[in-house]
Amino acid sequence: MTPQDLKTLLESSFPEARVHLPRVRRLQVHLPQPQVLPALAFLKAQGFGHLSAISCVDWIEENAFELVYHLWSYTYRFHVMVKTRIPRDHPTMPTARQIFRVAQTYERDIHEMFGVRFPGNPRLVPFVLEDWQGPPPMRKDFDTRRFAEEVYGMRSIETELFTRREQPYKGFRKK
Amino acid sequence: MKVQEKPKKSLSNWARGRSLWMIHFCTGCGAMEMPPTMTSRYDMERFGIIPMATPRQADLLLITGYLTVKTLKRVIRTYEQMQDPKWVIGFGSCTLNGGMYWDSYNTIKRLDLYLPVDVYIAGCMPRPEAIIEAFVRLQEGIARGEFDGWRRYRENLAWYRANQAKVMDVNRWGALP
Numbered sequence: 093m094t095p096q097d098l099k100t101l102l103e104s105s106f107p108e109a110r111v112h113l114p115r116v117r118r119l120q121v122h123l124p125q126p127q128v129l130p131a132l133a134f135l136k137a138q139g140f141g142h143l144s145a146i147s148c149v150d151w152i153e154e155n156a157f158e159l160v161y162h163l164w165s166y167t168y169r170f171h172v173m174v175k176t177r178i179p180r181d182h183p184t185m186p187t188a189r190q191i192f193r194v195a196q197t198y199e200r201d202i203h204e205m206f207g208v209r210f211p212g213n214p215r216l217v218p219f220v221l222e223d224w225q226g227p228p229p230m231r232k233d234f235d236t237r238r239f240a241e242e243v244y245g246m247r248s249i250e251t252e253l254f255t256r257r258e259q260p261y262k263g264f265r266k267k
Numbered sequence: 268m269k270v271q272e273k274p275k276k277s278l279s280n281w282a283r284g285r286s287l288w289m290i291h292f293c294t295g296c297g298a299m300e301m302p303p304t305m306t307s308r309y310d311m312e313r314f315g316i317i318p319m320a321t322p323r324q325a326d327l328l329l330i331t332g333y334l335t336v337k338t339l340k341r342v343i344r345t346y347e348q349m350q351d352p353k354w355v356i357g358f359g360s361c362t363l364n365g366g367m368y369w370d371s372y373n374t375i376k377r378l379d380l381y382l383p384v385d386v387y388i389a390g391c392m393p394r395p396e397a398i399i400e401a402f403v404r405l406q407e408g409i410a411r412g413e414f415d416g417w418r419r420y421r422e423n424l425a426w427y428r429a430n431q432a433k434v435m436d437v438n439r440w441g442a443l444p
Binding site: 220221222223224226229234236237239240243244245246247 | 335336337340363364365369370371372373374375376377380433434435436
């Protein structure tokens, strides 16, 4: 199967899908949110058995998060991206864990970094941010510099490091 | 914070400076400078410093690189397992002021708020010569009885704990999520 074949197949099975071929061996599928999981199951049945990653893009001006499911087929050797947009105010996306088990970890990461909820995923516990108190840090409206100044405190030139009186260093050879 | 007491010169202090057992907590890229420092090219063993595998048998904690909140917890646990007297070297700009992670949301910017750092090595990253100079300076300071970070940590534990509690949940150490 070539990307062109898959394009016709997808367009016949999912009438709302907008399919592009941006580059060689690459296929982009834009879908409304309720059709993503059926499309993933469909693609898995077609031989796209490897979910490489789920990424999230914050389109803050359009008030949407874009979830991108990257699929790869070892048989046909091309890359399919399933894209969907969800509202930024209440970002909710049903879990893809029943189709790809590995999605559990990717969704855990996105839940931590963007605050997207994945109903059905049983393990949305903290991933790399331990004892995190702030808002999800990869959102565009998160001011990382101000957060760092408030929580960690920047070193200024007046801090005690530079004003502490110390004996000058005289080298290691004893006279 | 309490003022440190007057430095005291003593034979035991001199001897302590002459045999430092180092545990290196290699979090970042700075760890790359340690193999040449340890091995035949620069050979820090000629100054009486040798790497050690476990914190309970070491008296010098070398922190090479940036610390996220998650690794900071482990560093503090490592430090508290070491026996007194013990010293800390902050290696590279990341421990000093955040370095290239100066505006990152999850790395600490000043290590001396959470642990008593005796010597900082500036640079991104410091050369082995700079590391050896810091070791020698630390040894001389220990011999003069100047570097007493372990005592400062003990006496000002509440201050350090308050700083640690600002970034992490100090009551949940060791508990896995």
